[in-house]
Amino acid sequence: MPEQLQTNKGPEAYYKLASVWLLRGKADLAVEAYRNALDVDPFFVPACLELSALLIERSEFEEALSLCLRAIDGNPNNRLLLDRIKTIREKKASGVEKRQKSLSGIIGPRRIKNDERQAILVYSDCSGKDGAEQCSHIIMLDLEEAGYRVVCAQPFAEHSLVAERMRLGIEHYWLGEENLYAATDIKGLSLEDCQDLFSVVKPDLVFFSDGSPFSSLHAKKKAIEMGIPFVILTHCVNKQWRVERAPLMGDLRLVFENAEELVSVSNKNLIDLRANFSLPVNKGRVIYNGRPDKFFQKRDLSTRLRIRKELEISKNAVVCTTIGRMEVMKGYQYLLSAIEILKNTTIWPELQFVWIGNGTLENRFRSMAAEMGVDDSIHFLGSRNDIEDVLDASDLFVLPSQYEGMPLSVIEAMAKRLPVIASNVSGIPEALGSTGFLIPDPRANPTLASEQISSVIETWGPRIRNGEKMGQNAYERACKLFKSKKMLQSYRELVSLKLTKKLPQTYEIPTLASVQTEDFGSVGEGV
Template sequence: MGQHILLYTDDLGIGGVAQFNHSLLCHFASLGYWLTHVCAKLNSPLIQRERELGIAHVELASHVGQDRLRTLKDIQSPQTIFSQTQPDLIVFSDGWPFSNFAAKQAAIALGIPYIIILGFIEGSCINLSYGDGVPYPEIATYQYSRAKAVVAVAQENLNLLHQLFKLPPTLGQVIYYGRPAEYFTAPDSSVRQRLRQELSIPTDAVVCFTAARMEPLKGYQYQIAAIRELQQTQTWSKLYFVWAGSGSECLYNNEQELKDAVAQLGASDRVLFLGQRWDIPDWLDASDIFILPSIAEGMPLSIMEAMAKGLPAIASAVSGVPEELGETGKLLANPNRDPRATIRELAATIETWANSDTVRQSAGQACRERAERLFRQERMLAQYGEVIEGVLSSKLTGSNGIEVFDSARIQELERRLDYGFRVWEAWDAYRQGNYPEMAHNLRKSWQRTPFLRTQTFANWVQSFRQFADSRGEQFNARTLSQLPEWNQLLDTL
């Protein structure tokens, strides 16, 4: 086919979005497309497989979990990537509504068509602000309106996207994730026996499995609270909890905190930390119950993987999870509204399912049947094929026909955005000791400032401090004020 698709993501590279990206890339490689994967993590088994298929890779300096400001402010890096690779279409695979924010603006500036796939959204994102005069939510609305297609992974997510960003009702569609055939195979008893032996888990124990990053968002803290309650029951003697995941790449890593909490409960022999794993199908074969009491989600792959394997799933009623589980498994109370109810229901469900093979297996069968109907990867890839091939076969230049702002407002938004980009580039130059480049970028930002003269100088200092704080770095305004380049700049403005 010869057409070049570039998939751009600032995802961590270890969770559901990474798995989805991999499935999409491998599928389009099989169809003969020329593919480039722009991502932050290049040492996973997924990337190795993509290289074997001839997919080109470009590494980002960081991902959204490490440096959110870079994804918002660094427009030069994506502009360079897009100019060098010359894609026919960019697919932005987003972990939240402001993922790849600067990269989208680079695509707009270069006139490259793009689509947006949104994997997660929550209500508080609409309040994003850094005090730099940049209206991030409004600009995100503009970026969505310029996309050739917008895809959400759950109807609830699409509804919230429309509500928060005031998008036209005709913009956007829902495509559920899907998982490959290996998750739908019958459980392998030999794998179950081998993995249990490796961790000294009894054959007749009930294993509660979780595959998720070690961060507060995933709700491990509710499992620990439920474990505390279960320790007071006779059921505790047969329970093991196996957790696959790491916090090392997360912005809010609580892995060590969780290990300490488990140790304080005296449950280190019953709660086993596997770290980051790539053999999740095997661990699903070795388990009996799947648990994910998250605070927020999009449409978790881990839940549908467990469902496909015939495991009964327990998950909190947040975001797209109710659409995923439907009437199967157990939906817990939303922990954002009633965390005590979440813990109480979690402990009670584990106890009930652990004590009845019949109830547990019946719930697992219902989960599997729903996964068969809704979460096959072939269906997902066919739907994305229609979207992407439809965009590529149409006229790719110009507007998609959806206008949300008039030209005057667009110009004002771009002016404010350019100011924010320039101030960030000035700070990035400052922290690297390149003070002439810092002064050059501040002078450029001066031409686009939305503030008065004194306010602009104050905002530069305030922004430098915020940028440093976001990285856990020190910033001394006095040191800045003593630089010759800083003083020369102020004297000439």
């Protein structure tokens, strides 16, 4: 096993061990192994590049720059190192500028003094522009349209979602990064900073949009202390977090007991929150994620041909698309194993894989694809703003995640009438029902998961190539359950209820009992 590698085998041994830790989601152990590799050979470029990338993710620019400057001494013409040094210096300069901005210094352009509207503070530890952030974004826009004064508090970000909100006059306050997936390393704002933020915004309600049950604990505790009502939207639940963050369970119980309400994006996650994270039985409701109408349009032939031409993919190829962060929990490693099997099938020459997303494992997955000799068949697209167009160019969708909430990517694929292969974990079975193929939890049996992915692609590929329509049932289910209008109406009514303590008679907020729970699908279902 890689953990048993001997230290006298040089930096390569530590580098290999670090790669294994990354694939297992143990970033801290990977960092330690990369450091050991550079202790043995400070000029070892692969370890320097991988470690500096991880340090940049943590905003530890000084150490990252020091390592690269040391490595460049032994590799003076290495273009990758020179580019990395430039990137670190740019990010470091940008970070200094951000830290110089006060809490109230970055606001929307139309802030109104003495605004008498009820204030909703949307407080989130998620700062990207995919998944949970997409939901938070359209919720904020809808609440602003409903007449509330919406304020956003999140880690610093510069992307299209932030720009759109600021154009509409939504105030923004920047928080510290929490580093959600690093055991008990919950940072964010201090209790004192949270008090300052709440005192400035004066929210009538805080809407926490959380990446995990343990997100933003400081802010929630301060809201309790200051008597500010709050609701929680928890996007993702992983039972292992209870073990890794056991010291925080007392704080979590306190938060749950004092929350006005908790929203889960799936029944499975709500059950897990009650069974494993001490959510009281009188708290919790399910509101499914929803997507805008643009995803429910029929796949456009001209868009399909344009995207395929851009990617140099034949119009007759069978395109298998995956959307998700390049992290261990999204399961790209299982896809690579499935691709290794598919290389020996008759359909292999017709297959192309499109992967959308960034993350700490992107370079590692690229290297693995090259080592396997399949890099010409995998298109790494990074982050995209035209997901609906890429789905137009796709033939089926694959997501072998280890855990999820209610993944938007699966819903978007269903809305685009694509057949879906995905893991039987978290909210995915509720999303698919019996309209796709569910592989068993890949953590329990990685080999079986990869074998089933390859088998289904091999089976479905010829049907797709022959023009068979396979995603209509998925589309109809998405129309019924996952349109953004339905989701936004639920949140608007929930906010109104918690602000007025009176539920409007025109809409019934779904609870665990009232949300449709039948037809979740089972392992091995087909389209």
